[in-house]
Amino acid sequence: MRMFSALLAGLVFGIGLILSGMTDPAKVLGFLDLAGRWDPSLAFVMGGAVLVGLVAFRVARGRSAALLGGPIQLPGARGIDRRLVLGSLTFGVGWGLAGYCPGPALASLLGGGYKPLLFVLAMLAGMGVYEVQAILAARRAQRPG
Amino acid sequence: MTIAWDQFTPWSALAGGLLIGLATAMLLLLNGRLAGISGILGGLLRPERGDRAWRLAFLLGLLGAPLAAGLFVPLPAVQVEAGDAMLVAAGLLVGVGTRYGSGCTSGHGVCGISRLSPRSMVATGAFMLAGFATVFLIRHLL
Numbered sequence: 064m065r066m067f068s069a070l071l072a073g074l075v076f077g078i079g080l081i082l083s084g085m086t087d088p089a090k091v092l093g094f095l096d097l098a099g100r101w102d103p104s105l106a107f108v109m110g111g112a113v114l115v116g117l118v119a120f121r122v123a124r125g126r127s128a129a130l131l132g133g134p135i136q137l138p139g140a141r142g143i144d145r146r147l148v149l150g151s152l153t154f155g156v157g158w159g160l161a162g163y164c165p166g167p168a169l170a171s172l173l174g175g176g177y178k179p180l181l182f183v184l185a186m187l188a189g190m191g192v193y194e195v196q197a198i199l200a201a202r203r204a205q206r207p208g
Numbered sequence: 209m210t211i212a213w214d215q216f217t218p219w220s221a222l223a224g225g226l227l228i229g230l231a232t233a234m235l236l237l238l239n240g241r242l243a244g245i246s247g248i249l250g251g252l253l254r255p256e257r258g259d260r261a262w263r264l265a266f267l268l269g270l271l272g273a274p275l276a277a278g279l280f281v282p283l284p285a286v287q288v289e290a291g292d293a294m295l296v297a298a299g300l301l302v303g304v305g306t307r308y309g310s311g312c313t314s315g316h317g318v319c320g321i322s323r324l325s326p327r328s329m330v331a332t333g334a335f336m337l338a339g340f341a342t343v344f345l346i347r348h349l350l
Contacts, residue, residue: 066265068238073266076231076243076314077273081283083224084217086274089287093215095343100212104221109317111225112232116322119233129240136240137323138310143330150309151316151331155338157301159346161290164313165306166245168299170273171286178288182299189303190250 065131077170083108086171088162095159232318235266244315245270246306309335 084090084104093102129135141147158164163171163182171179232243239262241248248263274283290298306312309331311320316335320328 065239066261068234069241069262069265070269072231072235072239072243073269073271074231074273074276075227075234075269076266077270078277079224079227079229079231081224081273081277082227083221084284085224087284087286089289090215092289092343093212095339096347097209097340098344098348100210100215102212102215104215104217107218107221108225108228109321111222112229112318113225113322115226115229116232116318119229119236120319120323122233123236126237129236129238131238131240133240135236137242141327143327147309147327147331148334150305150307151311151334152305152309152338153301154305154309154312155335156342157298157303157305158313158335159339159342160301161288161295161298163295163298163302164245165249165302166270166312166314168302169245169249169267169270172271172274174274174278174283175286178290178292178295181292182295182302185296185299186303187249187253189300189305190246190253190307191303192300193250193304193307194253 065133068131076166079112080167080170083111085164085167086175088167091162091164091167092159095162228314228318229322232314232322236319241266242315242319244311244319246302246312247310247315250307305335 080086085108090102091105093100094105123135126135161182163179165186168179168182168186172183235241235243241262248266252260252263277283311328311331316328316331321332
């Protein structure tokens with residue numbers, strides 16, 4: 064049941080991305096191009112998602128467990144640090160270069176030709192680089208001295 | 209600034225956004241998990257085992273979305289302007305950046321703002337700013 068609900072959530076998420084226009088990089092770049100002919104549509108995607116999200120997270124705050132069992136796991140409160148800002152800036156540059164962010168790229172893979180595939184493979188490589196670096200940093204921290 | 213009224217699609221954008229919010233609510237309330245795509249995908253690259261199944265199930269649904277949507281409506285036409293080298297560079301930056309910054313448009317932009325998290329608001333401001341600046345640079349300066 065938990066696997067089915069996760070699958071269904073992924074499916075609804077992806078259909079939302081397709082319907083909203085997020086899977087069209089040209090539309091995303093049209094939103095990011097403030098100085099050109101600006102297409103404000105994607106602000107409505109964010110608005111619609113946050114509208115439902117506000118309610119969902121408010122409901123979640125009053126509960127200790129998920130409906131299908133297990134705890135509700137949210138990231139703990141960490142401060143605003145260099146990694147957060149520099150990482151997000153880096154992501155934003157990549158987003159602006161091609162018009163793909165992770166969700167829409169994945170929802171474009173099947174039937175989308177080789178371009179989203181090329182982007183996703185590079186994105187996975189980038190994530191892999193991060194994981195390797197994180198492991199090395201953890202080892203360095205463990206070493207005495 | 210001029211508004212591209214001919215491209216403006218507020219209703220489908222809003223409807224899609226509501227579905228994204230619904231999916232986020234489902235994963236949160238049913239499974240107790242945050243629908244941040246870069247986090248869900250990146251977590252699969254970790255050596256730790258134990259919480260892979262739900263990630264795979266969610267991603268399978270996400271991957272299957274165009275097939276499912278295509279059964280009912282013709283899929284909207286998309287246009288990828290970026291060349292191959294640009295796509296690779298963009299992918300690398302998005303991969304490293306989202307993991308280093310602990311989230312992307314969904315994790316920080318939708319979930320984080322819905323949680324009223326100051327961290328996510330800063331992150332969203334940062335990636336939007338960088339996105340605006342990058343497109344400005346490419347389309348209007350270079």
